Amino acid sequence: MNRIRVLMTLAGLALAVGLFFALRAPIDAFQGAYSRIMHVHVPTAWLAFLAFGVTAVGSIGWRLRKTRRWDRLAAASAELGVLFTALALITGSLWGGGVWGTYWDWGDARMATTALMFFVYVGYLALRGASPDRETAAARSSILGIVAVVQVPLVYFSVNLFRSLHQGQSIRPDGATMPTEMLVAMLVNVAAFTVIYIALLIVRMSVLKLEEQTAPVPTAAGAAVQPPQLGKALDD
Amino acid sequence: MSFWRQAGEFARRDLIAERRANEIVAIVVPFGAVALMTLPLALGIDSAVIARVGPAMFWVVTLLFAMQIALRHSAGDAPTHRRMISLLGVDPLARLAGRTVASSILLVAFMTVMFPLMVLFYNPELPPLWPLALIPAVLAAIGLAEIGTLAAEVTAGLRARSTLAPLLVAPLAIPLLIGGSQAMESLSRGGGILPWVLLVTATDLALAVTAAVIARPLEEASR
C-alpha cells in the first residue's frame, strides 16, 4: 500500500514539474498558445508507443516463461497504451482544430495510422475480455501483442513515408528543429509522463495480481457435482 | 511435399463443405448485395456522388464480408476436430494455408458477383484499362483471406466472435483496402497500378510470414 502511495506522489510531483515547464516555455510564433498543447501531446504519443512496446515485451515474456507476471505486464501496459493513444488523438485533434483549422484531416498519415493503432489495441483488450479464462486470454492476446507492435514504427515513420500535414520528426540525428527552451520543456514533460506511466503500470499490475489472488481458491472438480437430493425435495 | 498435400487437403475439405452448406451463395452474397444497395438509398438521388463513391463502397463491402467468409460456419472446427487434427501430427501452417486458399477462392467469387452489381447500382466512370485493376484486386483478396483466417483462429470458440474478429483485423487490412481501391483511382487519372500491386503484394507476404511465425503458438492457444 505504501509503495503505491509513494508512486502516486511521485507521479503527482512529475506532473506538477512538467506543467510548470510547459507554462514557462516560450510559445511558437506561428501556432500561438496552441503550441503548449504539444507539451501534453508529444509525451502521450511517446507513451503510447512505449506502452505498446512493453506489451510486446510482456507478450514475448509470457510465451517464453508462461508465468502470470508477464501477462499482467502485457495487459496493464496495453490498457495504458490505449489510454495514452486516446489522449494523444484528442490533444492532437484539439491542436489541429486551432492551428490547421480542422479537427480531423484524412490527408494526415499519422492521424490515420494512430487511429488504426488505437482500434487494434481496443481489439486486443476486447480479445482478452472475450476469453473465458486467464490462460486463454494470455495465450491468444500474447500473439496479437507481438504482431500488433509492428504498427508502432509504422505510425512513427508515417510522416516521412506518406504525404502528410503532420510536421516531421522534431528530433532527428542532425539536430532538433525547435528552440532549446521549448525542447527542454518538452523533454521534461516526456520524462514526467513516463514517471506517471510507470507509476500507473505498477499500480495496475498490483490490482491485476490482487484480482487473481481474490479469485476463488481452487476447488476440486468433483466438488461441483453433488449427490442428487431428489428424495429430500419430495419429502419437503 | 507433405505440407502442400496437407494444405491442399484442407482447402479441398473446406470447398466441399461450402459447396454442400451453400453458406456463401445463399446468405453472404445476397447480404453483400443488400449492403451495396444501402448507400445509394441513403444518399438519395445525387447520382454524381453515388458514381464517385461506388468503387470505394465495393472495397468496404469486400473488406467486411471477407471476414464473414473467413468466419463461415462450414469452415469452423469444433474442439473435437481440433484435437483430432493436432493428434494427426498435421503442420499447423498447412492448415492455415489450406484455409486461406479456400477463403481466397470464395472471396474472389464473392467479388466477381459484387463488382457488376456495384457498376449497376453506382454507375461509376470506369477507366478504359479497368481490367488491369483486377490484378491488385485478386492479390488483395488473398491478403484478406490470410488475415481472415488468422482472425478466425485467434477468436475460435470465443464469445462475440463474429464481431471481435473484424474489430481485430479491419484496421490491419487497411493497406489491402488502399491498394485495391487506389489502383482503380490511379487508372482513372491515367496512372499505373504498379505501386499498388507492390503495396498489396508486400502486405500479402508480410501476412504469410506472420502466419508462418505464429502458426504453432496459435494452434496451442486455440486448442
Next chain:
Amino acid sequence: MDVLFQVFRMDSGRRRHLSPGDELASGPQALDTRWVTIVELRDISVQIGATLVLDGIDLSVPAGTRLGVIGPNGAGKTTLLGVVSTLLTPTRGNGVVLGARLGAEQETRRVRPLIAASGHEPALYDDLTLDENLRHVAVLAGLAADDARAALGAVGLGAAADRRASHCSNGMRRRADLARLWMCRPRLVLLDEAHAGLDSDAVAIVDAITDRAVSDGGAAIMVSHDSTLLGGRVDRLVAIRDGRITP
C-alpha cells in the same frame, strides 16, 4: 525426471525413431518401438480457471495394458485423457507419454501421430460423407486415401460410405469415428465413454481396436462412469474422484 525419462529409452532398442529431426513420413505404422512404459505421470495437477481438475495424479501404464479409469461425473476423467494425449499441458508435475516429456512441445509433437482418441462426440464434419471424412484423415495422416473405404468396410459401414455424416444416426457416427481409429492404428488408444450406447457389434469393434494396440506393444486407456461397461475389457482398473486416483 531424467531417471524417469531413461526408463523409457532403456529397453526401446530402436530409439532412433524418436531422435530429433526424425520424420514420421511413412505414417505411424513405421514406428515399431517397444516401450517398457507407455504412460508415466508423476504428481500431475491441472487447474482450469479456479478449479483444480486433477490433483497430484500418479499413474503408470506399462506396454500391453488395457487400463480402465472409472469415476463419477466431474471427477477429472476427460482431463486426464487430455493430459495423456499430450494436448493438455499440466499445470504441475511431470509426465512421459511414449517417450515424450509432457510440456516439451517438440517431443510431444513427434509422438502425437501414435495417439488417437475417441469420445462420445465423434470428430466428423457434418457436410462431408463418411468416406470423405475418413479420406480427409487418411490424407492428413499420410495414409493411402483408399484406406478410408477399407476402414469403413471393416466397421460395417461400407454401404453407408457415401452418406453425409449429418444424415447418419448417432450409432453410425460413433462407428465411423471408430473406423478412424482402426485406420490410423495408434499405439496409444484413448477412449472416453466409448462403450456407452453401442450395440454389441460396435463394442466388438472397440475391443478389436484396443486388442490390436496392445498386441502392437501399445496400450489403451478407457474411461467411464460405469465400471460394468469396462468389465472384462481391462487388465487394470483404477478409480478417480475429485481429481485424485483412489485405490
